[in-house]
């Protein structure tokens with residue numbers, strides 16, 4: 289997903305545009321937060337006008353959806369703020385409508401926004417059993433202890449929403465309690481993305497991120513220390529398995545961070561590291577449990593690195 293580094297960005301500073309993409313229903317306004325210009329994958333803030341209505345149908349690519357204000361009626365069920373959906377590609381949804389209008393985030397992971405009217409799933413639809421529709425505000429408890437080690441500082445809570453079992457890509461709500469602080473610097477081997485539903489946090493490299501603040505951060509970019517005076521509520525996502533690499537050098541660049549991550553990997557999983565080094569560069573690993581997968585990280589990896597001058601690497 290070669291999206292450029294977007295950070296910080298505050299959607300409240302920009303107006304909505306009318307959605308005019310061919311096939312999309314009327315009554316949608318949007319703000320683009322980040323986009324992969326290779327495949328059209330995009331994250332948007334969307335406003336559904338009062339009286340919005342969309343017939344039954346499906347999207348040609350998967351999407352995730354978080355309702356922040358207002359309500360939408362899907363079929364005969366009313367969904368209020370905090371509602372989170374994961375809709376696989378080609379899986380059809382009943383009629384959508386919004387009497388009062390709604391403000392939401394929508395994440396198209398692998399392709400541009402699309403809509404095709406239909407009463408049934410597409411013949412090649414992804415697995416319908418993966419469809420997920422929950423209210424994340426009312427139906428989940430906060431996990432206030434670190435989910436992984438090394439973990440973030442106490443006072444940062446998480447509600448896991450979705451985890452891709454193959455890639456480890458994840459979507460989650462997170463919060464910082466009032467007075468939260470963390471005094472180290474972190475980076476990851478994957479891209480991460482977040483949007484502030486409410487509240488302001490501060491980060492050493494990028495300053496204050498208020499309500500409506502957003503970032504798409506490619507792998508290996510330093511972020512932290514952190515603080516939040518009054519706390520925040522946010523949604524976060526990664527495009528692969530998240531490992532926290534912590535350190536205290538504010539001047540290290542992404543290439544040095546990647547080098548350090550590889551050194552840790554070589555120490556901790558030496559046999560795998562050695563095996564990788566002995567394969568030729570065009571070798572695509574084969575997974576006997578998922579024989580149809582042909583993932584070449586050099587071409588379609590979950591994230592990309594970025595040089596300190598902003599250019600992409602490799």
Ligand SMILES: [Fe+2]
Pocket residue numbers: 474475476480511
């Ligand atoms: Fe992070």
